[in-house]
Amino acid sequence: MQYSLREEILKERDESMPKLEESLKSIVMEFSTGLRDVSNGDILEIRVIDDRQRILATSELENQNLIGQRSNTDLVRRAISAETLFDIIKLDNKTRNRVWVLANPIRAGAGPDDEIIGVLYIEANIESVFEQMNEINRIFLGGTAMSLVFTIFLGILVARTITQPIADMRKQAQAMAKGNYSRKVRVYGTDEIGQLAVTFNHLTNRLQEAQSTTDAERRKLDSVLSNMTDGVIATDRKGRIILINDPALQLLHISRDITLGRPIASVLGIDQEYSFEDLIHMSDAINLNFSTSDAPYILRANFSVIQKETGFINGLITVLHDITEQEKIEMDRREFVSNVSHELRTPLTTMRSYLEALADGAWKDENIAPTFLNVTQTETERMIRLVNDLLQLSRMDSSDYELNKxxxxxxxxxxxxxxRFEMSKSDKVQFARLFPETSFYVEIDTDKVTQVIDNIISNAIKYSPDGGNIRFGFTGQGDMLKVMISDDGMGIPKENVGRIFDRFYRVDRARARSMGGTGLGLAIAREMIEAHGGKIWAESEEGQGTTIFFTLPYDADEFGEAGEWE
Structure with missing residues (x-):
């Protein structure tokens, strides 16, 4: 069309204007009619405008009166001045439809630099285009939505085939964390996920076996720790207690709640002397002295490091052992050796000095020699008594000691x-017998019990003042026969009463030795009474005398009824 218009304008340029307008009108009307048929009537108007902006032709019948008038359309002016095509989309004020407006320059030739001789101005209704675009968009969006829904649904199905086994494995892992190994992961296929599920189930079985073994070993360890007589304490690598058995709690006299998590040095009461680092490098045992004024109490602590193969120290094991009795035995042993040495050294020293004097010529003096020999004989007899008492104690300490009852x-x-004692005692001491009228039969080793009573009466006579009384009595108390021997002697200090039955113990050492005592008589008496199944004890107040009690097993139904004494 643009070519026909260019040719017609150039051909008719020199002709009269009415003839040009008729020719252009005929071309525009013909083209417009054909274009409307093709575009379903969407072409609203076609105008031909010359280079002076005069309307030469229009396809709209109602606008035929505009032919020859100057066009004031800005789009036309811009197309002429810029020599290029311009188009816009505007809104029709009457129909409210969107209209596409095009202003295309018409050149004198086909070249881009040829002279502009006019403008082809076209208005077209493109509302149907937008409706078609909207319809296409709706179809596209609908298809997209359906595709998206289908894709999501398909994705969910595909994802479930992957996530379901993984979710099952997660649940199984959570159950395993709680100690439940009975649950198994369902195997959905033979792919990688299925193989992973099979491996996971195998791992569950192995873990269950390992856990069972660990639980069994833990129960064994707990049983061993609970039944040990020694206390065991375990710490972490920072020295905080993570395990302590019941014997350790009993030895330390503490509860488990206040112990766990505390530093071990603090619990043992040695935090002022030792740090945890010191205990790690401790090679020797430590004695923990918890003794009080009432009773001794000593624990021995041995330390062992918990160490990995790499050398990393992971904690500390402490073993506690009650050595109170062991220390007491050791102390008694040392004291016994010291006492025996002292008791033997004293008479030997005396004998040596007298024998040296006799050897130096004192034997020639008739006044001195008998005295020296008498002292030597006395000390010899005292050593013999001491040795005999020691031998007797040794026999009583042996496991094969027997009583002839x-x-x-x-x-x-x-x-x-x-x-027997009354015939040999001094008249300055009086005996008082507080015996019941009932007869008491007992089963005893008469030699051993006689030795016990002899020793007690001998001590009572030795320590009784002139005019003192010694009282004797016995009575039945349940299944025991209680015997009493009491004197009015000097008495025993309250703090020493419990020790008079210890070996070599004397309240007044000098006086006891001068009276020929070995310090073993009451110790032997205690061993003999306890061998019979009885007990022996003393009650005394300093300056008011001493009473010795001992008991012997007695069967009232078999041997008779008990009486009373005062």
Whole structure:
């Protein structure tokens, strides 16, 4: 069309204007009619405008009166001045439809630099285009939405085939963390996920077996720790207690709640002397002394490091052992050796000095020699008694010590012993017998019990003042026969009463030695009474005398009824 218009304008340029307008009108109307048929009537108007902006032709019948008038359309002016095509989309004020407006320059030739001789101005209704675009968009969006829904649905199905086994594995892992190994992961296929599920189930079985083994070993360890007599404490690498058995709690007299998590040095009461680093490098045991004024109490602590193969120290094991009795035995042993040495050294020293004097010529002096020999003989006899007492204690300490028991009437037995002492005692000491009228039969080793009573009566006579009384009595108390021997002697200090039955113990050492005592008599008496199944003890107040009590097993149903003494 643009070519036909250019040719017509150039051909008719020199002709009269009415003839040009008729020719252009005919071309525009013909083209417009054909274009409307093709575009379903969307072409609203076609105008031909010359280079002076005069309307030469229009396809719109209602605008035929505009032919020859100057066009004031800005788009036309811009197309002429810029020599290029311009188009815009505007809104029709009447129909409110969107209209596409085009202004295309018409050149004198086909070249881009040829002279502009006019403008082809076209208005077209493009509302149907937008409706078609909207319809296409709706179809596209609908298809997209359906595709998206289908894709999501398909993705969910595909994802579930992957995530479901993984979710099952996660649940199984959570169950395993709680100690439940009975649950198994479902195997959905033979792919990688299925193989992973099979491997996971195998891992569960292995973990269950390992956990069972660990639990069994833990139960064994707990049983061992609980039944140990020694206390065991375990710490972490920072020295905080993570395990302590019941014996350790009992030895330390503490509760588990206040112990776990605390530093071990603080719990053992040695935090002022030792740090945790010191305990790690400790090669020797430490004695923990918890003794009080009432009773001794000593624990021994041995330390062992928990160390990995790499050398990393992971904690500390402490073993506690009660060595109170062991320390007491050791102390008694040292004291016993010291006492025996002292008891033997004293008479030997005395004998040596007298024998040296006799060797130096004192034997020629008739006044001195008998005295020296008498002292030597006395000290020799005292050493013999001491050795005999030690031998007797040694025999009693042995496991094969036996008693030769006989059933005797204790009333007569006790009387015979007292009668023997009464014949040899000084008249300055009086005996008082507080015996019941009932007869008491007991089964005893008469030699051993006689030795016990002899020792007690001898001590009572030794320490009784002139005019003092020694009282004797016995009575039945349940299944025991209780015997009493009391004197009015100087008494024993309260703090020493419990020790008079210890070996070599003397309240007044100098006086006891001068009276010929070995310090073993009451110790032997205690061993003999305890061998019979009885007990022996003393009650005394300093300056008011001493009372010795001992008991012997007694069967009232078999041997008779008990009486009373005062």
């Amino acid at each position: 006989d059933i005797v009437l204790f009333n007569s037995f006790f009387n015979r012993i007292i009668d």
